[in-house]
Amino acid sequence: MPELAEVEFYRKQWSPGISKMVKRVHVHPDARIFREADPEIIQKQLKGKLLLDSHAHGKKLLFCFSGDIWLGIHLGMSGSMQVTIPEMVPARHDHLVLKMDSCTLVLMDPRMFGKVLFHQGKESPVWWSNLPAQPQDEAFDKAYFLSILKRFPRKSLKGLLLEQEVFPGIGNWMADEILWQARIHPALTGGELTSYRKNKLFACIKSVCEISLKIIGTEWGDPPETWLFQNRWKRGGICPVSGKPLEYETIAGRTTCFSPAIQK
């Protein structure tokens, strides 16, 4: 489910636990999301620690605990995070549960395409270093954006926007939204764009990220009615700009929704 705005929303879900102590930890030891990390070690190490801080970068999350403990979370396709009452009882998909005096922090993920990383040490973990600029960052400016297009001149723009190495946090619906707002066909390549269209694309990347973060990232609100987002989920959807039918095609390996009437 989560792209950068949803990831930011979920990060904040655990904020009620900041500066509180982890009293008890429940894990599902066999859950695939722990991957190479050892859930028993995570359980043992987190107990008695204070949650200090949290950060999001693209689709990645970092939670810092006292005792130089660092917890990384990637929500994959179906992961989510919640805060709930102290008495909650972990259910089938609640793979990591942190019990505090006044609340419980829950990480759930039915499909388990997500990932949990664990690190102990003074220095921040290697998997949280050398992170590329995010589209919503100031460092992600037009010159940087143009250099990306130059670097991948023949890759479809849909596929390029999904590259987490260059557009961290952008996922399937955001990529479609950006290209639709920019009136650019998703199978076009960066090399095929006029400089006018490159500028337009850059502006749409910035505004879709910014508005999504504001609306979804804080309150999980719905994006504006005028967005493709509101029309794409139901098959047989109609482009809110042209009034013509939306089309669904697999591009770069993902279902892509676009409006042939306005995206050339």
Added chain:
DNA sequence: CCCCATGTTCGACA
């Protein structure tokens, strides 16, 4: 039963 899903990774192949 079928098909689909807001993600990532890996191997095969042109």
Added chain:
DNA sequence: GTGTCGAACATGGG
């Protein structure tokens, strides 16, 4: 090296 494609992962919803 580039890019594309399909499969795999595991579960639930329509």
